[in-house]
Every structure is written in structure tokens, then in C-alpha cells.
Amino acid sequence: MAKGTLTGSRIRERRVAQAMRQADLAKKAGISASYLNLIEHNRRRIGGKLLLDIAQVLGVEPALLTEGAGATLMASLREAASAVPSAQAELDRVDEFAGRFPGWAEVLSSSQKRISALERSVETLTDRMTHDPHLAASLHEMLSTVTAIRSAASILAEPGDIDPEWQARFHRNIYEDSARLTETSRGLVTYLEADDAEATETGAPQEELDAVLAAAGHYVQDLEEGGTVHSAQKRLGADLSAPARELLGQWLQRYQKDAQAVPKSDLARAIQKHGADPAAVAEHLDADPACVMRRLAAMPEDILPEGVGLAISDASGVLTYRKPLPEFPMPRFGSACPLWPLYRALNRPMVILSHPVVQTGRPGSDLWVDALAVPVGRVAVNRDPLFEAIMLVRPMPTNAPPHEEPLELGSSCRVCARAVCPGRREPSILVAGA
Secondary structure (H helix, E strand, O other): OOHHHHHHHHHHHHHHOOOOHHHHHHHHHHOOOOHHHHHHHOOOOOOOOOOOOOHHHHOOOHHHHHOHHHHHHHHHHHHHHHOOOHHHHOHHHHHHHHOOOHHHHHHHHHHHHHHHHHHHHHEEEEHHHHHHHHHHHHHHHHHHHHHHHHHHHHHHOOOOOOOOHHHHHHHHHHHHHHHHHHHHHHHHHHHHHHHHHHHHHHOOOHHHHHHHHHHHOOHHHHHOOOOHHHHHHHOOEEEEEEEEHHHHHHHHHHHHHHHOOOOOHHHHHHHHOOOHHHHHHHHHOOHHHHHHHHHHHOOOOOOOOOOOEEEOOOOOOOOEEEEEEEOEEEOOOOOOOOHHHHHHHHHOOOOOOEEEEEOOOOOOOOOEEEEEEEEOOOOOOOOOEEEEEEEHHHHHHOOOOOOOEEEEOOOOHHHHHOOOOOOOOOOOOOOOOO
């Protein structure tokens, strides 16, 4: 049903909500009750002065009667409906529902947003609990210490006399192990209560690098304007550990080469013509597609308003770089979904794999990915090249083929809502019975 034909329904719902009789509204608006009845049942169109008069009587803006629910609310309601396909919600009447029951529509929309936020929190925490190296090391230290304390205590509890010297040694061991257990527990509690920024201070070098790049928006203005890697590294890596600073230096060196190969001004003009399509932009600029993908992920909002995500994997499948999108989260620890085209690209090097995708459990977030595997380093005699794969995640293009079925992907197996998957390697906490 078109939006323009629902104005009468919205008038009726506003009138009923104010406990106003149809005859009273018709009289104040200067029309007959029978004519207002036709309007409220969407049998007569309304506009101009009459619409303004009715809106004034009802005390609402005319736009609320003609335009109905906002675009954000409508999108949220459609997302909530597609999250439960078995309910077979009437999507063609979502605007009518929002117009007739605006309060319930807001409740449903807010609930959907809260569910999505909670799901993201569960994914992040589960990923962290399962794969965080610092957490694993702390738990191992605690278990080892507890075992040592129990062993010493069991010896002291055994019947019979123990040599005083050995007894004192066991008491000393229990005291020292208890002190170590206290420190480990305190450090673990502090780490778990820390926010993401604080947690990276005790995390792995790759985590430190991820945090720095996320804070910078993956954009380094120094190198865009001809600055040196040393100055950019000094500015961005002041608080990093030595290993993380080394990783940052390697990343900045690649960033500088990419910025020189594909200048920001040239890329901006190509984006205006081709959008975020890496193959089209690469052909337009006669540039390396992998370099173009990295450059697109580095562009600020004034160049590329609709942001893109990027993932880079080495030949072992480990993510060495991640720039997630809200609609396409990427695991912070451990491995990603094996169905990602990122990994398929390693089996088909030098070929751009381009597909529409949707993440399981995230309806209404249709995206497009482009994946490519390229050799790392120079070609050498009698030496097989090492490959790395790169995957760009971008909004669904307007010229996308209408009938191509999107690939259903997850973020990682542990937090994937897909019931049956040929690539599952561990049970999911989101699937009943898994």
C-alpha cells in the first residue's frame, strides 16, 4: 500500500487516540462527517488546506499524517520481521502498523535494537573468553597455583609426623603460592573489568595495533601529505609496546607505498565515478586491485561517505588486519568464518571473487564483498610464492545483479546462528543443542 493512501488511517488513529468524535473533528475542519469518514477509510485523497486544517485540529505536524513513520523506524521494523521469518509478518503493511500503533511500533523497534546490541556484546565477550591469549595464560597460572597449594596442603594433612624443616618449607610454599594466586586473581579481575582500550595494554601486539588503527580511523594524514613513516610512527605509536611499534612501522610502510601508487586525489575522482567497486576503480586508475582495496578502506568520510570494511589474511588463514563494519563484525581473536570468500581466494589466486553476502542472524544487512589473493614479496627462482588474501566489504551496489543469491556467512563458528553449516569446526552458543 502506497504511503499516500494511508493518510486517512493516520488521521483516524490520531483522532481516536485523543478520544475525539468523528463529527467533532469534521465540524472543526469545516467538512461533513460523511466526507471525513471516506477520508479516514482511505477512499478520498487529502491535501492542501484541508490537510493543514485537520493537522491543526489534531495538534500534529502535517508531515506526520502524510509521511507516516520515519525511515529509521520502518527499517528497524522490517529488520525485526526478517529476523523471525517463520512469523510471516505482513511487510507490505508495516507502514500501516506504524501509523495505527506508533507506540507499539517504537517498542518493537527499540527491542530489536537492544537485541542486536546484546548479540554483538555476546559475540565480543565469547570471542574474548574463547581465544584471548592473556585470559588463557592467566587462567592457566591460576589453575597451576591452586594445584600446587592443594598438593602442599594434602601432604601436611596426612597422618604422621613431618620433619619440622620440611613442614616449614611446605608452609612457606603455601604462603608464596597464595600470594601469587592473589596477584593473578587481582590482575585477571582488573583485565576483565577494563574497557577495550585498557584491555589492549596487556594484550598481544596485534591487538595494540588494531586499537591504534581504529582510533585513527585507519587513515594517516601524515603519509597522505608526503610525511615520513618515522614521524607517523612516532605520533601513533607513542604508547605501544616495542613489538606492536614494529608492526605499526611495517603497516605504515605499506600505507606509504599505497598512497604513492594511488594518490588520494586520483582515488577521490575515481570513487565519484565508480563508487567503492575495487575492480572498476583499479581499471580506471590502471592500478593494482589489492592496493586499491587497501586504499578504499583508508579513505575518510568526506571521500567515501559509506564506509567499507577490510580483512587481510596470511596463507595460514590468520587475520593480520581487520577493519570491521557494524553490519559485518570480525573476530578479534581466533579464526573467522571458513565460508568467507577471503579464504576461497587463497585457492584461486589472482582472481577477484565478487559476491553479495549477508551475515547469519543479521537480516537487512545485505553487503557486497570482493576478495583477492596476491603473492607477497618478489618472484624468486625455484621458490613458491607466499600468498595473502584481502577482502573488501562494501554496501550493496545499486547496479548489483538482482537475482544473484547472497552468500550466508558468519563471523566465527562460536557465535554463528546458522543451524547447519558444512564448515563448522566448533559448537555455537547461539544454536540450540549445539
